[in-house]
Amino acid sequence: MSTPATHNGFDEASLVARAKAGDANAFSELVRHYDRRVFRMAKQITQNDDDAEDVLQEAFLKAYTHLDDFQGNSKFYTWIVRIAVNEALMKLRKRRSDRSVPLDEPIDTGEDEVAREIAVWDENPEETYSREELAELLDEAIQSLKPAYRTVFILRDIEELSIEETAEALGLSISAVKSRLLRARLQLREKLTRQFKRKGDDAFAYL
Numbered sequence: 001m002s003t004p005a006t007h008n009g010f011d012e013a014s015l016v017a018r019a020k021a022g023d024a025n026a027f028s029e030l031v032r033h034y035d036r037r038v039f040r041m042a043k044q045i046t047q048n049d050d051d052a053e054d055v056l057q058e059a060f061l062k063a064y065t066h067l068d069d070f071q072g073n074s075k076f077y078t079w080i081v082r083i084a085v086n087e088a089l090m091k092l093r094k095r096r097s098d099r100s101v102p103l104d105e106p107i108d109t110g111e112d113e114v115a116r117e118i119a120v121w122d123e124n125p126e127e128t129y130s131r132e133e134l135a136e137l138l139d140e141a142i143q144s145l146k147p148a149y150r151t152v153f154i155l156r157d158i159e160e161l162s163i164e165e166t167a168e169a170l171g172l173s174i175s176a177v178k179s180r181l182l183r184a185r186l187q188l189r190e191k192l193t194r195q196f197k198r199k200g201d202d203a204f205a206y207l
Helices: 012-020 024-046 049-065 076-096 131-143 147-158 163-170 174-193
Strands: none
Touching: 012 024, 012 076, 024 049, 024 076, 024 147, 049 076, 076 147, 076 163, 131 147, 131 174, 147 163, 147 174, 163 174
């Protein structure tokens, strides 16, 4: 689900045009509209409040500085997400010397290659765990993914960008996004299987 350009009086295209013409208030309105989503996404990637705050500030500062480079071929939110993702991944590399697959490296991952039999859950996790505990377990599983997979999963399944918007935000092909998303979902299912065993119906149907 993508953010509409005009929603509840918010006209993204008009605000961007005004901001490019030098209207600082228009850019501030864009920041106010998107800062919480960008911060949440940055925190999911960096796993750190301070780093997420830095990413938020750096992303909007770079967006403001390079606003003339935004051609309007995509939504402003998609553009700011791409800037923020790059900033967040740089934070990870500096902090942990992350050696995971870079986002621009293509991965040939067919479903037949990664598909495997996943243990069924023979208990209902909703009966065993509270909603808060389930959310915590899922969050831990997401954070355990490699950044290249975690970022795709966050943008597509948490932030609800479309496949096309996710590919555009990350500078990836649609096929690369699909394959990484498949990998992420399978890995999450495997990790959650260690906690839950339930026959037949998945508790996390969207995975």
